[in-house]
Amino acid sequence: MKSASIVIPTYNRPAELEACLRSILGQSVAPLEVIVVDDGNLAQVPLAPDFETRGIRLVLHRKDRPGLTESRNVGATLARGDVILYLDDDTVLFADYVEQLLAVYEHRDVGGVGGIIDNPKPMRLPHHIRYLYDLVFLNRGLREGRVLPSGFCTDFGTTWFPVRETREADFVDGGVSSFRREIFADMRFTERYREFGLGEDKDFSIRVARRYGLAVTPNARLLHHESPKMRPDKRLWGRKFVLGRYLFFRDHVRTKWWSWLAFAWALAGYLLARTIIAALSLRRDEFRRVAGILGAARDIALGRISLSKADNREDGA
Incomplete structure (x- = not known):
């Protein structure tokens, strides 16, 4: 062995x-x-x-x-x-x-x-409803460990x-x-x-x-056993999650022009879901997460994330 x-x-x-x-x-x-x-x-x-x-x-x-x-x-x-x-x-x-x-x-x-x-985390009724929602918006799929056409992943x-x-x-x-x-x-x-x-x-x-x-x-x-220490700032977390999905989509998933429609559809679904969660919970950190998602979406739409695929280095240099 x-x-x-x-x-x-x-x-x-x-x-x-x-x-x-x-x-x-x-x-x-x-x-x-x-x-x-x-x-x-x-x-x-x-x-x-x-x-x-x-x-x-x-x-x-x-x-x-x-x-x-x-x-x-x-x-x-x-x-x-x-x-x-x-x-x-x-x-x-x-x-x-x-x-x-x-x-x-x-x-x-x-x-x-x-x-x-x-x-x-166990899936209870709200999680089952969210899963069906995510299937519709291409945020998750049926087979774990697979990448969807939207660039989102089925964890x-x-x-x-x-x-x-x-x-x-x-x-x-x-x-x-x-x-x-x-x-x-x-x-x-x-x-x-x-x-x-x-x-x-x-x-x-x-x-x-x-x-x-x-x-x-x-x-x-x-x-x-997820440690309670080092809890991330939800605004930064929301922003980095979206930008991470965008970079991953652009480098590994994008093929034709319609691929952008799949990504935009998934991003809109994710934003809507987090907005609903924030509204129902009335938690400040969830509204901060939504603000981070909106900021990232704006930067993507305005072309402010301008890194080229060549920046994704695979060598050991």
Whole structure:
């Protein structure tokens, strides 16, 4: 079986990080190494003596330039294993998570494999209604892990049809992703999403899918205990979500003139949905999100997002 390097970007969440590391120590197949890339003030990696006892190399890398994208790229540079597994610092792995991911590489010639979050938010009546709405506006589809003609994506754990078997996918989520280390010789997570939008994991994984193949397996599962820390500004979040979808659509989905109609239809549906939610909840942060969406839509319509496709660098320079 191939060797695994686990890369964990972290920022001032030592308790969550310790729970993640403890679950790594309990793996049925131990990784070769764990690389913690710190943007905060972590004095030392929790459970370091336990990793030494298990013979698992433990690396703490501190960097000056913050950001998840940079952390993922730095981690790939430091890794020695055949396969690089990316984890969020607030995840807890099932005991066979590493084993199940690596097993897919033994049977499929793919560049990357994604796992599944086992504790998504449950779908109640309002979520079912929203799902039907999203189907109409091309915000979501029927098959998880697929990209729609609108440039919007059908995320995992958000439909009536969860992944039941290992299969091909257009993208995987960054916090449950893994990739062959060799592909990083000429590919990197793009820095462009740092400033303009969200979704650098989808951008990277769809490039891997089209060049090397990509799979998702329900056999590799983890829990995501979303930390209450670092809650984003909703206005900025709304803006970056829309701009991220726009950049993704333009680089990877757009084909003919009618593609723009699909994107515009999906964007209008998303804006309407968030406006209704804000009106019903009367929450200030939801109105801020709507303001961010409107600002992003305005900038797209006025051509203020002028980055070329060439800016989406795939090389290691």
